[in-house]
Amino acid sequence: MKDRRSSWLERFLEDAKTLTKYDVGITSERLARRLGVDPSEILKLNSNENLFIPLDFLRGLLKEVVEEVDPRFYPRDERVELEEELARRLKVHRDQIVLGSGSDQLIELLTYAFLDRGEKALSITPTFSIYERAVRTRGAHYVPVPLMEDFSLNVERMLRLAEAEEAKVLFICSPNNPTANQFRLEDVKGLIEGFDWLVVLDETYADFATYSMVDLTRECENLVVLRTFSKVFGVAGLRLGYAVSNVDVSSALRERFQMPYPVSSVTLRMGLKLLRNLDLIKEKIESLKEERAALIRRLSEMEGVQPFNSETNFVLMNLTEMSSDEAYRRLLDQGIIVRNIGRVLNLENCIRVTVAPRPMMERFLEAFRRIIGR
Ligand SMILES: Cc1ncc(COP(=O)(O)O)c(C=O)c1O
Known part of the structure; x- marks a missing residue:
């Protein structure tokens, strides 16, 4: 009994060591x-x-939330209310939205849903490190393509590699962390059109930039756009992010892959209040x-x-x-x-x-x- 246990534990720890x-x-x-x-x-x-969002303002809203939410129950209408408010603001359908505990968790969810062990995901370098982490934790391979010297996308090379490597997911962070630039709209569109599988466009910083591609999620069935409350609303500690994609993808993610209560009722209600203070x-x-x-x-x-x-x-x-x-x-x-x-x-x-x-x-x-x- 003891031997069997130590061999699985050993294998687990060996596997864990290959991850960063x-x-x-x-x-x-x-x-x-x-x-x-x-x-x-x-x-x-x-x-x-x-740190531009005043702490007093956030604490004031949180106090209201504490009065309104009953923590004895799993989240109930709070989720639907937030989805509806977000949908109204973004001019998308409510069913296109998948809420998560920060966009980190949605990156993990997408990787889990779209990549099998041994498959490949393409991205850029340098970029946000969580994509590689999520892909490798899944037992899949991460293929980074260097940006050009002026930090722009090398679209042609990315598409060529995507085909050669049979990549199943493409991660693009725009504006990109850490280079801070938003990629040319035509380049991102070229990647979405040229890539046959899923494109995850991480728009964590889009509120500080020039454009968003959320609108395109209705017509491009292979596009998922990630957004978060952590940066623009100043509530990184509450862990609230969302993905927007076409209804078929988002419904499958929400109903088949995601656990039923990914975000706390306190965070959901806070998200709603923040949207009402735009x-x-x-x-x-x-x-x-x-x-x-x-x-x-x-x-x-x-x-x-x-x-x-x-x-x-x-x-x-x-x-x-x-x-x-x-x-x-x-x-x-x-x-x-x-x-x-x-x-x-x-x-x-x-x-x-x-x-x-x-x-x-x-x-x-x-x-x-x-x-x-x-
Ligand atoms: C590009 C990018 N995506 C996602 C995240 C994670 O955001 P969240 O707090 O919503 O998990 C960050 C956080 O720094 C980020 O820089």
Whole structure:
């Protein structure tokens, strides 16, 4: 009995070792302990959360939700109400929407539903790491195609490889994390039209950019668009995302593949309230865009810093006179957490910084200028 058990456990652990650990980076609490300061003094700019949305506003809505929701029951009408409100806003049919616990979970669901073990998924590099994680956890193969030097899509090469590798899923993140650019509409359309299988278009950052392709989900049967409340609504901690696709795909995902209660009633009701406060959210998007432009301008004035244009709520920059490891470490010493990206194509020392309200950006820029020595 004992032997049988240890052999399955061994096999499981061996399999697990072939997968990469997900690193969420140092937490504010841990860094605060290390520096001997209060966690509120840590400036967290590494996960593209949205600090423009006032905490008081969110807590106010949450208090209302707590009064309205009965946690003794599984989610009931909260789900339908949110789907209906989203459908109205997006001008799609309610049945086209699949809600999930963050878009991460929907990426996992899509991978599970559309890929068998040993099959292949195509994507780009660099991009969001969760696609590779989801594909490999499924026992499938991940084929990344490098972006062009100007961060655009190499459509021709992608389609050629998709055919040669018989890829069953194509992941495109647009605007892309970490390069922060939204791909040309024609290029994305070319991929959707040229690829015979499922295209997952991750529009996590589309609210900070120029266009969305949600409309196309009605006519393109192989397109699933992913969106999330984490960034634009500033509720990353509540875990709420959604997928939009044609009714056949979305209904099958919801009814056949997904577990019955993927999102809590509290989160569902909060999502509804946020959609009813879109004026404030839109105003904050505008403030964020202004701050983003100011940050890029100030960074480009610094010698040894090469910031890239952004259509997201973060800015990618390459350091030409200092390693990103060193800049990252020295910012940590100042209580500032950024994302140390390292190599992006032929750029060796990239870091990624979340755009935050003015006082936070001032603190970041002051510390950064001191570190860079300009
Ligand atoms: C491109 C991209 N997709 C998805 C996610 C995950 O979003 P969610 O919080 O909805 O799981 C992120 C989070 O940073 C992201 O950058």
